[in-house]
Amino acid sequence: MRDQYLIAQVQREIASVVGPENVNTDETLLHEQSADWSWISQYLKYKSLPVPTADIYVRPGTAEEVAEVLRIACEYKIPVVPRGGGSGTQGGTFAIYGGIAMDLRRLNKVLHIDEVSMIVTAEAGIEGPELEKILNAKGLTMPHYPGSFHFGATLGGYLAARGSGVVSTKYGKAEDLVLQLEAAVPPGKLVETMKVPNHASGPGIMQAIVGSEGTLGIITKASMRIERIPESMEFLSYGFKNISEGIEAARRIMTDRWRPAVIRLYDEADSAKLSSWLNLGVEGVLLIIMCDGKKALTALESSEIAKLCEAVGGKSYGPEIGKMWWDGKYEPFKHGNIPAPPQVFGTTDTCARFEDLEKIYWAKKKVIEEGFSEYKARYTAHFSHWFPWGGMIYDRFYIDNGPEDPQEAIALHDRVWDAAIKASLDNGGSLNEHHGVGLKLGRFMRxxxxxxxxxxxxxxxxxxxxxxLNPGKLGFGPPKNGRY
Structure with missing residues (x-):
């Protein structure tokens, strides 16, 4: 009864800030706010099992309201779990200690488009397609198109998990596109970082907030780099005898400092899957490349990249396969193509230097397919995003027939993750590249x-x-208050 009284008291105080219509304790809504696209969230729903939820749902409409709700939460020492579109995959919105579920989607305005400096400033709750629609009307684009683009992903979500997009090889990840942030921080105040990201004024406060998944501050506004819609796009596609040749072709492209917008390298298993979805008619190791920009630039760049690929042993499929890939780039994320329970699966992406990429690939393939052979585990991978020093492996494990018992299935899921993460870290990889940490991977942070x-x-x-602030995520542990 004391808990019920406390929740009611906090709810009334929050209602005085955001309006009674924007705060409630509806159980269905609280479950929606806790859910995301993680396997555990989908599996619990599939099994009709409850997910851990907050006690109060709140939908602030301004940055000032976000800060004021946070002030109330700080006074009562009640957890706050911020949420954008819920497209995360790491259990980052699970409210395992209860508290306040903060829905940021009312903060959805474009505040300023600076065509002189090529910067857009928008509120954190705006969804990617809506922001892109507004920019495209002016011949502009913010070059960040993640796989979650049509799953409700928001600007704040891009930044909270250091997301990558389809063209991040050229334009950078969300963390590279952001120039300035506004965030609500304890004990309920708004802070704004410097107007420029490059300076000699001490450590970068902005980059501490980026990637913190709501554990250090709640992003309310961001200024991002924008580009003009490219004048030209040139596509290339190549087949290689093995993954080693494909990695070497990508390495040469990057270390020769060419800057294609897209380099996607698919192993045999992922290539077969992609080919079936898009009717590509290819098999084996597939490399897709796209160069964009001024026509003179893309003509030169694609010509020189073609020479590099052929020197490594690549067989050209021509531009059409690349164009088909671009037109169907969201096909793998459509319902029916993305994996779903009862299948046990996980995306164990990692990034590493060039010298470590291939050994990580083989180590993870072995530890998953041989280590879990009794479950007929499968491993597939493609290399999605590239850097001047290395690349990223977007890899998945699949177990089609896992245990029927929920506790056994969840335990198996975690054991595969344990093995995959160990293989990545033991061979020079990172915990994650662009999906974040959340609750699921917090145990690996140390x-x-x-x-x-x-x-x-x-x-x-x-x-x-x-x-x-979002307790239990990033390995940071529980709130200090014993109530939760």
């Missing part, structure tokens, strides 16, 4: 960072002394 993780814990304690 393994990834070693003694440096204590520095992150110190930042968390200093910025959020009560531990109420």
């Amino acid at each position: 393994v990834q960072h070693g003694a440096a993780f204590d520095l992150l814990l110190g930042v968390k304690d200093a910025w959020d002394p009560d531990g109420i």
Whole structure:
């Protein structure tokens, strides 16, 4: 009864800030706010099992309301779990300690388009397609098109998990596109970072908030780089005898400092899957490349890249396969193509230097397919995003017939993750490249960072002394308040 009274009291105080219509305790709505696209969330829904939910749902409409709700939460020491479109895959919106589920989707305005500096400033809750529609009307684009583009992903979500997009090889990830942030931080105040990301004015506060998944601050506004819609797009596609040749072709492209917008390298299994979805009619290891920009630039760049690919042993399929891929780039994320329970699956993406990429691929393939052979586990991969120093592996495991018992199925899921993460880290990879950490991977944070993780814990304690901002995520542990 004391808990019920406390929740009712907090709800009334929040209602005075955001309006009674924007706060409630409806059980169905609270379940929706806790859910995301993680396997565990989908599996619990499939099994009609409950997900951990908050106690109060709130939908602020301005940055000032976000800060004021956070102030109330700080006074009562109640957790706050911010949420955008719920397209995350790591259990980042699970409210395992209850508290307030903060829906940011009313913060959905474009505030300013600066065509002189090529910067757009928008509120954090705007969805990617809506922002793109507004920019496209002016011949502009924000070059960040993630697989979650049509799953409700928001600007704040892009930044909270350091997301990658289809053309990040040329334009950078969300963390590279952002120039300035506004965020609500304890004990309920708004802070704004510098107008420029490059400076010599001490450590970068903005990049501490980016990737923090709501554990250090709640992003309310961001200024992002934009580009003109490209004048020209040139497509190439190549087949290779093996994954080694494909990786070497991509390495040469990047280390020769060509800048294609897209380099996608598919192993045999992922290539077969992609070919069936898009009717490509190819098999084996497939490499897709797209160069964009001024026509003179794309003509030169595609010509030189073609020479590199052929020198490594690539067989050209011509531009049409690449164009078909571009037109169907969201096909793998459509319902019916994305994996779903009762299948046990996970996307264990990692990034590494060029010298480590291939050994990570083989190590993970072995540990999954041989280590879980009794379940007929399968491993597929493509290399999605590339850097001047290395690349990223977007890989998945699949177990078609897992245990029927929920606890056994969840335990199997976690064991495969344990093995996959260990193989990545033991061979020079990272915990993750662009899906974030959330609740699911928090247990690996100290393994990834070693003694440096204590520095992150110190930042968390200093910025959020009560531990109420999205507790339990990023390996940061529970709130300090015993009530939760």
